[in-house]
Amino acid sequence: MDISFNPIQSIDKAMRLLFKNDAELSQQFTNSFDPIIRAADPKFADFQANGILPLAKKNRLNPVQLANDVCKKLLDSQAIDSSLFEISVAGPGFINFKLKAAYLSRWLENFSSTKAIQQETSQWLNKEVTVIDFPSANTAKQAHIGHLRPMVIGESIARILEFSGASIIRDNHIGDWGTNFGTLIMILKEKGIHVTDFTNPAEALELIDSLYKEGTKLENNNPELRNVSRNELLKLQNGDTENTYIWQSIIDVSNQAFEKLFEQLDVKIDYTLGESFYKDKVSRVYDELSSLEIAEESDGALVVWHNEIKKFAKDNKRPFPFNIRKKDGASNYASTDLATILYRIEHFKAKSVIYLTDSRQQDHFEQLFLTTKKWFQKKDYPLPKLKHVWWGTILGIDNKPIKTKSGESIKLQSLLDEAIERALKVVREKNPELPLDEQNEIAKAVGIGALKYVDLSSNRTQDYVFDWDRMLSFDGNTAPYLLYVIARINSIFRKAELNLSDSSLSNYFEVQSLYEIQLARKLIQFPITLNQTLSDLRPHFLSTYLFDLAGVFNNFYNNEKVIDSNPSIQQRRLSLCHRTHTVLSTGLKLLGITTVERM
Ligand code: ARG
Secondary structure (H helix, E strand, O other): OOOOOOHHHHHHHHHHHHHHHOHHHHHHOOOOOOOOEEEOOOOOOOEEEOOHHHHHHHOOOOHHHHHHHHHHHHHHOOOOOOOOEEEEEEOOOEEEEEEOHHHHHHHHHHOOOHHHHHHHHOOOOOOOEEEEEOOOOEOOOOOEHHHHHHHHHHHHHHHHHHHOOOEEEEEOOOEOOOOHHHHHHHHHHHHOOOHHHOOOHHHHHHHHHHHHHHHHHHHHHOHHHHHHHHHHHHHHHOOOHHHHHHHHHHHHHHHHHHHHHHHHHOOOOOEOOOHHHHOOOHHHHHHHHHHOOOEEEEOOEEEEOOOOOOOEOOOOOOEOOEEEEOOOOOOOHHHHHHHHHHHHHHOOOOOEEEEEEEHHHHHHHHHHHHHHHHHHHHOOOOOOEEEEEEEOOEEOOOOOEOOOOOOOOOEHHHHHHHHHHHHHHHHHHHOOOOOHHHHHHHHHHHHHHHHHHHHHHOOOOOOEEOOHHHHOOOOOOOHHHHHHHHHHHHHHHHHHOOOOOOHHHHOOOOOOOHHHHHHHHHHOOHHHHHHHHHHHOOOHHHHHHHHHHHHHHHHHHHHOOOOOOOHHHHHHHHHHHHHHHHHHHHHHHHHOOOOOOOO
């Protein structure tokens, strides 16, 4: 039996082979058998096979009896190597698998570095071209706290997919073709402000933000101006030179301001192809969907009906239509999104597209995906995998959507500044002796890391409460706690005068004591965790695992002497520290969190 990266695979393979090759079993159960292997309650075992129970029920057999037979056959036929696994029947007919020290030790030898781990995971997604659509903010508005989640969750998911072998294209689908530009151009002209005067992008964006508010207020007081704005928008849409120049300048300022935030949050973008990029590509969508009889005119608009959607409009007769062209002939969010899918398939050759937005857009994506499915089926196009990754709201300590004291949304830049400032205070208290440069560097990693970690450590589809004190605490499921474990391991190595990259650390060693074995058992759960995180793109599975691993490590460290007079004990325990460091830092990197040498 080989030591596979994910032990579930070894067990699964062994059980399937047994059912195929054993004369008695293959005759009795002619249909294919699914062993259903899962991680088990660690108190009893590492893994559990749950597939015997339904099989026995279906064939009216005693499940415990059948599980016992299968267990015996697994060992007798040597399908399961008894030097690597301890197996037993549990409960109503489950089979428990416990990894023996020999398996753990060899696993730790085979997968000792991030590189070795990645060699395994990079085969999972088989270079599948995957477009990830994030953070895709609307332009001409300053970034606020609501923009944190798409950046943080998007970056982490992109890293996890990439690590798992996908070929990732990060496409920032900015909302740069909205009706707000009519108002903006109107007010700029009204006040005689020239976009050529914009110098500092962040300041310019703040000005644009306030001008827009002023513009809508003016329009409300003076409906005549609304026509002026509408006319400016029409001119822009028809390619008027001056308005296009103003529009482009606003987009540039907005992109530059966002880029500064991306840099601070370590977010990488490959393309910024916003809604405007598709303005001349929507007519093909109208043509195709109309001629394929998927879309029809309704009240002057072009719409697609999805009768399978059970959310009904007010008249209670039909579901809401998916409106893909407005009454006045203008394109909308839906038309550009349909054109975007086509572009991603034809130009990028995407096999999979992942969209990140908050929960409010679930209906839009449900309709978008259904439309695409019907459209591509009719035109005999390969249907890409389409997935909407959505999330809940960030709440204040009062459990209401978070706002500033005066009721406005919190600016993202001031949030980042405050996080770093607060972290610096903590770092100064804890490490007054460190040089200032290093204190600042640590504060940046801890502050930004803490912000990212709270966001990633809760199940993304739930709301979470934003609490500075909790996220910066060194106790509990926080970034500082995890970063501190890494720093602690670094300091152990400094004490041992050994480099973490020393080749002796990748050698074989045998885990022995209770705490060593506990730590090893946790370490080998890493592939299973990654798999779970990947299957529904929920980074909190990974963060929860890292937190648990840190706890098991601390237990080991508090109970076993690492720096020991016996060189072989010391070598083996240092090796375990090294593996913990590898898994923790790899995991944090996948969450987008920067680690520090000491803190
Ligand atoms: N700009 C949109 C918003 O801020 C999000 C765009 C998401 N991507 C997409 N292809 N629809 O709400």
